[in-house]
Amino acid sequence: EDKVVQSPLSLVVHEGDTVTLNCSYEVTNFRSLLWYKQEKKAPTFLFMLTSSGIEKKSGRLSSILDKKELSSILNITATQTGDSAIYLCAGTSYNTDKLIFGTGTRLQVFP
Amino acid sequence: DTEVTQTPKHLVMGMTNKKSLKCEQHMGHRAMYWYKQKAKKPPELMFVYSYEKLSINESVPSRFSPECPNSSLLNLHLHALQPEDSALYLCASSRGTARYNSPLHFGNGTRLTVT
Numbered sequence: 001e002d003k004v005v006q007s008p009l010s011l012v013v014h015e016g017d018t019v020t021l022n023c024s025y026e027v028t029n030f031r032s033l034l035w036y037k038q039e040k041k042a043p044t045f046l047f048m049l050t051s052s053g054i055e056k057k058s059g060r061l062s063s064i065l066d067k068k069e070l071s072s073i074l075n076i077t078a079t080q081t082g083d084s085a086i087y088l089c090a091g092t093s094y095n096t097d098k099l100i101f102g103t104g105t106r107l108q109v110f111p
Numbered sequence: 112d113t114e115v116t117q118t119p120k121h122l123v124m125g126m127t128n129k130k131s132l133k134c135e136q137h138m139g140h141r142a143m144y145w146y147k148q149k150a151k152k153p154p155e156l157m158f159v160y161s162y163e164k165l166s167i168n169e170s171v172p173s174r175f176s177p178e179c180p181n182s183s184l185l186n187l188h189l190h191a192l193q194p195e196d197s198a199l200y201l202c203a204s205s206r207g208t209a210r211y212n213s214p215l216h217f218g219n220g221t222r223l224t225v226t
Contacts, residue, residue: 032212041219042115042201043154048214088153097142097167097208099215101153 002027004091006102014110017079021105023089024071033065033072034099036088043088046074079109114138115218117202123224126192132221134185134202142208143185144215145177146201154201154217160185161208192225199223 007022025033032050036043047056049065049072056063060079065072076083086106090099115136124130134143142161146154159167160179168177174196176188185202199220205213 031210034214036217041199042217045214045216048212050212090153092209092212094210097159097161097210098156098169099209104153 002091002093002100004089004100004102006087006089006105008105009103010106010108012108012110013079015080017109018075018077019079019107021074021076021087021107022071023074023102024069025089025091025100026070027091027093027100029094030070031092031094034090034092035063035072035074036090038086038088038104039084046087076107079107081109081111083107084109115202115204115216117200117218117221119221120219121222121224123226124189124192125226126194128192129188129190131189132187132200132202132223134187134204134218135183136204136216136218137183138204138206138216139182140204140206140213140216141182142205142213143179144203144205145175145185145187146203146217148199148201148220158187159208166208189223192223194225197224 035046047063051067060077063074086104088104090101145157148154158177178186201220202218203215207213
């Protein structure tokens with residue numbers, strides 16, 4: 001059965017810290033991995049990663065996929081209170097239109 | 112604000128009521144989705160529409176009935192719901208479907224409470 005596992009489940013840091021969120025996947029006919037940030041309501045799209053291994057960056061956020069390890073990391077540098085959210089990763093497959101979501105990592109950033 | 116608009120934002124309904132959730136996008140996306148999300152859980156897929164045709168039904172109970180009148184609109188008709196159906200219902204759209212590497216764009220959701 002396809003699955004996506006995220007770690008840690010929860011993370012508490014102070015502003016200015018750097019954090020690394022992990023996502024491992026077992027997806028049949030894997031196509032890509034998506035990262036989303038969910039605050040109160042809508043998950044907002046952050047990155048799409050493929051087995052090409054190309055790193056994606058947006059401001060203080062960056063992410064890369066390791067196809068040998070079947071995993072991805074999301075880095076956030078110089079964290080701010082506005083980064084507090086649940087970060088979801090989801091795998092996609094060539095076989096289906098269904099995203100396989102992980103359980104999420106809850107990040108809390110305190111001043 | 113997102114480019115996927117959902118109404119209403121909140122809905123309280125009794126178990127005998129009939130109500131509808133609405134979703135609209137004007138990004139020219141051809142795939143639309145309904146997800147259900149319980150507290151502290153990831154979104155669970157309910158339905159996928161691709162080019163206005165239902166392509167996935169994740170064995171959802173018939174008390175939930177989706178409808179896609181055109182490529183910009185998606186409805187979810189609710190009837191005889193149970194209290195355990197209380198959740199955040201998220202609509203999403205994508206240019207193509209997920210298998211074609213199209214990221215999903217989510218709406219803000221409808222917070223549904225069944226009493």
